[in-house]
Amino acid sequence: MPTLPILGLITFVPLAGAVLIAVLPSKEQNLIRRTALGTSLAAWVLSLLLLVTYSLGQAGFQFKEAADWIPSFGIQFKLGVDGLSVLMVVLTTTLSWISILASFGPIKVRVKEYMISFLVLEVGMIGVFVALDLFLFYIFWELVLVPMYLIIGIWGGANRIYATTKFVLYTLVGSLLMLVAILATAFTYQAANGSWAGAFDYEKLQAFAAAGSFGHNFQLLAFLALFLAFAIKVPMFPFHTWLPDAHTEAPTAGSVILAGVLLKLGAYGLIRFAVPLYPFAAHTFAGPIIVLSLIAIVYGAVVSIVQPDLKRLIAYSSVSHMGFVTLGIFVFTATALQGAILQMLSHGLITGGLFLLVGVVYERTHDRSIAKMGGLAATMPLWSTVFGFFILASIGLPGLSGFVGEFLVFVGSFAFAPVIAVSSIIVMVLAATYLLWMFQRVAFGAVSDFLTGLGDHLTDMSRVELLTLAPLAALIVLFGLFPSLILDFLSPVQTFLAAAGAAVGG
């Protein structure tokens, strides 16, 4: 039966939309906006189709598509998904259409270029999650960089050029070293097998790695290069300094995608590539990485307390929350890994929502400083309610998705070393401190002079704005109450981590 090349479709539908927009006249701003939304919705529907047709419990990759690309080096155009990538693809397509819808109002200049950048960005992000060829993965990885560079640099805030340059240079240093590591890995495979065939094929390389065929010294070097690239993207302490700048200066939708998807690219890379391909090195470096994760968790939380800017506060809280993800990956227990993946999804939904909400206020006040806010609960009651919900979710209120992820990481890391689990639990208290304190300053008390001065401009959320947030809120509740919906997808992941662990000989 000739099957539908669904992965290729999901990946390239946004590209088709970008090409279509490129030929539309720039004046037709509304048509351009609708075309962009339409294509991103089409990709979303296709990804939902992927979600429901994916067979749970079947090991290995599904929906595989492969074609030769550069045969002389065995480079293929190979796509495929397992449970982890399916979830990530759906997260990406969901946040993409929401971001595009959320950009309708705020983006008024160069709409055409903006929408093209955004759709190309979507191609890159989806591509990263579905590529099963290391070289193809690298191409998509870099493809993400350019549109994000433009989105921050053109439509960003006052200090955008500094922020976007820093973002690109940090990411590029990591990714170019990753390229060296990928090429070296493929070459090692080629040298062992005498041919380039399959040298970049993830499945072949993983089997090769599981057989313990990569030398230990080689693994240490290659892992470090890959780890650096992914750690910068996550971002792990001490490679996180680009994040607050990029988040603060990016337009709202840019921040949503940065927090929601781009940070997950790093975590995904660690789970998919760095650990399974170089298990020996991953175990060797696990100790220091766990320490770095703990530092990130605590440091991100402590620094969040003193942030004067709403976006900066959420950015630093991302450093803290993503610390749980890297912690969950490197304690090497199935529970913690499941927690890490749940945390990735849930952080994408929650932080994406928080940035959207800050964007709503910024749209009306053109300011993000916490000190100037106050009493928004009186002027924008609906907004304050929704904001409160997302803040509680971010703190990790039981029953919402943030809790499940962090809880599973605690449980998983408790089995590994109780000290780690206990010290990271303390951070939940810190998170409650900085988030609730911020919420109190922004929403409660007397309406500040600054806000009073805005008068009628300070309207409550519009229906479109609510529409962008409702799906996120619904998913946060759904995953909070029924985490098994996600955990069911993760059985293959569990087996491959076990395989990675076994390769070291326990």
Added chain:
Amino acid sequence: MNWSDLGTLAPIVVAVLTAAAVLIVDMAAPGRRAPAIATALVGLTVVGLVVLSLAGHTETAFGGAYVVDALTAFLDLLFVAIAALTILFAADYLEPRGLPIAEFAAILIFAITGAMLIAGSADLLLLFVALELMVLPGYLLAGFARNDSYSTEGAIKYFLLGSFSSAILLFGLAYVWGLTGSTRVSDVAAALAVAAAKGSIAPGLAMGLAFMTAGVAFKMAAVPFHYWTPDAYQGSPTPVTAYLSVGPKVGAFAIALRLFVGALGPLKADWLPVVIVLAALTMTLGNLVAITQDNVKRMLAYSSIAHTGYILVGLAAYAGGQRSGISAILFYGAAYTFMNMGAFAVVTALQRRPGVTSQISTFAGLGRRDPWLGFLMALFLLSLTGIPPLAGFWAKAYVIVAAIQAGGWLTVLAVLAMLNAAAAAFYYLRVIVYMYMREPAETAQPLSPGILFRVGLAVTGIATLIFGFFPAILDVAGKAADVFKS
């Protein structure tokens, strides 16, 4: 020489005839651009077709001193493309400045003839003569804007240091001739293989090697032999800079291939460490200085030094035992030619009116002033940065694949090359920042590039994309590299 030699030499002969025809046409219709440009372009097309008709088999002329093989064909086509593009880009620039396009085209084609002779040199003496034929017209071109003091200064520096380095190279060649008794590449290689088999090499040969390395490093502008480059590049009329940044550079690498790989191949273990050091210095220093430049022309000049460094990594990979280093050099040369000429072409377009500088502020708001020009410049700059899947990315990828395969110190060199590529992103992206994230100056006038210019820009843009999306062109470079099978 006999008649069959003439057939083998046909590309060279046609090129010389083209240059002469351009001058004659100019005398017949003085001051008119169209006939001269048409003659030059048609002539170059014929040269290209003749090269293609000879491709596929190996022939020699002058009793073996000149050879037409896959490598010659590859390089010849590249040189023809360089000349044609330069002429397309130059027309709009020279006219407002009162500079004669016909003389320009004729001198340029003479230079390219020299470069094509280098590509086919199988004899050290012919190699030297061909080199001089390539660089002498280059000095003229650098000083082509006679009334511009910067142009004259750049030309004099280029001439003095160029002549000096030619002398050094010749001195080195003399040593090799003295110690091997032949100037024929194959005989030299055979004699050196015997010498290398004995273990240590004679002190005289080491001297010769040092002189030749210095001479070639001068020509390709490798650090620390690069001092002439920025002044010559900045002073020259911009289309000339575009030519100088690729023509003589690819020519210098053609020398490196014929001389170091062909003749001195047996001694590669001896020159490998030098090339590694040169490559490391060249890319690092080129990038570091490029970062500090505020003039785009000068920035591209220093970045071309950095790119020399990346290409040298390919040469080092060859010396480290990876023949794929050679095809990587060739692919890099081709990719670099198109993306770098494209970038210079955009600078040329901005400077069409006399008096416009190439300061980075000139680029402010280009994305809005002329969306296509802005888009293409962004494309070239991203390709030069090495962002996939553009031409420049594959060029870098192939070079470092070869280096990683060679292993050892070359892996370190590959890592260094990648760190350099990240640093280079800073200054390439800075131009994009100006183009897309700053408003155009109030006084900015509309740009109206001519039709020839648009054609040239389309060719470079499409090549940058095609090399990127269909990098199988490497296989052609691979066939050219097979010349050095033995």
